[in-house]
Amino acid sequence: MAQPPIFWPVAAYVVTSIVASFPVAAQLPDKAGHPDRQAAAIEAQMTDTERLNMVRSIFSRTDRTATPLPADVVSSASYTPPIPRLNVPALRETDGPLGVSWVSGSRKDGATAFPSTLAMGAAWDPDMAYRVGAQMAKEARAKGFNVLLTGGVNLVREPRGGRNFEYLSEDPLLSGVVGGLGIRAVQDAHMISTIKHFAMNAQETGRHIANALIRDDQAHDSDLLAFRLAIDIGHPGAVMCAYNRVNGAQSCGSKALLTDILKTQWRYPGFVMSDWSAVRGISDMTAGLDRESADENDARPYFAQDLLPAAVRDRALHHRMRDATRRILRTMFASGLMTNPPKIAAVDPAEGKAIARAAAQGGIVLLKNEGMLPLLRSARRIAVIGGFANEGVLSGGGSSQVQPVQGPAINFPGNGARHRIMYHPSSPLAAIKAKLPKDAFVRYDQGFYPAAAANMARESDVAIVFATQWMTEGLDAPDLSLPQGQDEMIAAVARANPNTIVVLETGGPVLMPWKDHVGAILEAWYAGIGGGEAIADVLFGDVDPTGRLPVTFPASLDQLPRPVLDDSKDRARDLASQSQTIAGFDVDYRIEGSDVGYRWFARKGVKPLFPFGHGLSYTHFRYSDFSVTDGPQIMVSFTIENDGDRAGGDVPQVYVRERAGKPGLRLAGWSKVVLDKGQRKTIRFPIEPKILADWDGKVGAWMVPAGRFDFQLGASSADAALAATTSVASRRIK
Ligand code: BGC
DSSP, X not given: OOOOOXXXXXXXXXXXXXXXXXXXXXXXXXXXXXXHHHXXXXXXXXXXXXXXXXXXXXXXXXXXXXSOOOTTOOSOSEEXXXXXXXXXXXXXXXXXXXXXXXXXXXXXXXXXXXXOHHHHHHHTOHHHHHHHHHHHHHHHHHTTOSEEEOXXXXXXXXXXXXXXGGSOOSOHHHHHHHHHHHHHHHHHXXXXXXXXXXXXXXXXXXXXXXXXXXXXXXXXXXXXXHHHHHHHHHXXXXXXXXXXXXXXXXXXXXXXXXXXXXXXXXXXXXEEXXXXXXXXXXXHHHHTOOBBOSGGGSSSOHIIIIIHHHHHHOHHHHHHHHHHHHHHHHHHHHTTTTTOOOOOOXXXXXXXXXXXXXXXXXXXEEEEESXXXXXXXXXXXXXXESTTTTTOEEOOBSTTOOOOTTOXXXXXXXXXXXXXXXXXXXXXXXXXXXXXXXTOEEEEEOOSSHHHXXXXXHTSSEEEEEEEOOOBTTBOOSSSSOTTTHHHHHHHHHHHOSOEEEEEEOSSOOOOTTGGGSSEEEEOOSOOTTHHHHHHHHHTTSXXXXXXXXXXXXXXXXXXXXXXXXXXXXXXXXXXXXXXXXXXXXXXXXXXXXXXXXXXXXXXXXXXXXXTTOOBOSSXXXXXXXXXXOSSSOEEEEEEEEOXXXXXXXXXXXXXXXXXXXXXXXXXXXXXEEEOXXXXXXXXXXXXXXXXXXXXXXXXXXXXXXXXXXXXXXXXXXXXXXXXXXXXXXXEEO
């Protein structure tokens, strides 16, 4: 992984500058070489103009770009032209991470719309993340792309965050492992996966100007750890730096983040691309940025206009530009782009939908069940209410949005052109009807009027209410209530009929003032193109609910480290933030530091509405023989038994709760287990040592302290069913 030292003789500098516009005949390296050597060989033959071609990309949204594009470029996020004389292919980039994005409506061809990334986090299933990543990559390649902008591993620090549905969880291990496997699937398919948004990109309010304040050690033990784990597991070819500032510096111009941490401490060999319109000048390249993305979106196309003249004058900058070029080429070789070009093919919607449905099933979380579920097929009169359940399931808005091959069920403007309120055509109502006998009496009410919804519920045996919270890139929720009066509507339905089941389709946590008055609650997130069927599968018990919360659901905003969203009092400033010229504001993450989510709740001794890791099954599990032992690896062992009366799945979770006298709850590992009735299984896995460590800035490493470590095993972060203690030797992890 280490980068070879880069030597830069003065003579070579002068020669390359002079030949800038006179390409010489290429000598191509052998195909089996090491990516570093292959990249160096190609780069050495490039003119500066060709290098510039590599370190910038063209905005390729065909309905918006001002730059003429070749006929074979389909509307997408960005495009880098090829250099045929050196056999360097074009970079063709599409957004993920929920499938091949529809570019805010400028492409109509459609792709599989997968469940939200948060739903993938809720599945706690790295294998499923790999399956979804592989299918997404397959479809992206079939559309001619070789770069997938997928891999959102920012921690959910802000439950009101507009892009939480694009992120995996509030925990670094869960996000790092599940995110890493999703990335690896893309890389294995000979595509570049771009992990993003580096770093501390937790809220959308003032996203270009918000300044995340966090100490170095706090960041390393939380958000940076998620990135580091996902990078080590997935080997993404690129990292996308974020919009926001971190400790005063713009992420894409932060030497601390890009050069000191990512490239030097972590020895990351790939390249850093900017987020779209996140560059502030060619000094960003000096700080460690390798590629200005879709440069016409920036205040000016800095690299295109300013880089070459400056590099001629500034030897260090020229050196940096060559290093950036090498890094991009290195990633292209290492990811197999040179030898495995994508082939245009048709996307099979049925194949994609089957995987999306399985992924949705695995991520649905049964939050509460007073014996109402699974729903009996003998139920006669069922009221289905709200959430456009007669049409489909909701999706989140922004650059990640995917239009399914089948087309949208509902598609209307949310908040601006990129922000569409789209429902995928996977109707829960139709899926519920399909599970019931023909003579069942199933009716639907829009849920617009609480009184009408309550009337229908009163006349039914069971009411199933679908409640939605539309979230989008660029916009946070002001609070955690369900919008458009849905809380009142649910309360009215529950008063009319206590046999009420609530199915939530939300971008993240919400409050539930009606919680104690309903019989069951299911969190289905944005469930994707197989979502309606997956919800019905779980409601009727054809699939056991094995999803577990990847985020804490707070009981009130007061429980959060920041009860008021930073700067939400000043929306005008937020709207003006795109101009990038106004003063920023601080978001102080030093308050919770690395204690994000459940760690914060444990530190404060506060009881949330539903804890991180929570989720019910239709059967029951018993854990025994829990032990943790130190050795070459720190190993966990326990036995799980399905002692309920049906087959089902569970996610037993191991947390460390005290390390050498230092209290603090941290997820240390988990296993997703599916067992038949009566079946037992012994689970063993090693604990990732960075989870047991603290970042030590002086040593430049994660240090595991020596001493007594206390662990708990349970069904959530709040469940200490079994405890184990072991003595751990100190470790230093780079
Ligand atoms: C988003 C990125 C996305 C890019 C390209 C930006 O607005 O923050 O996540 O990859 O657009 O569409």
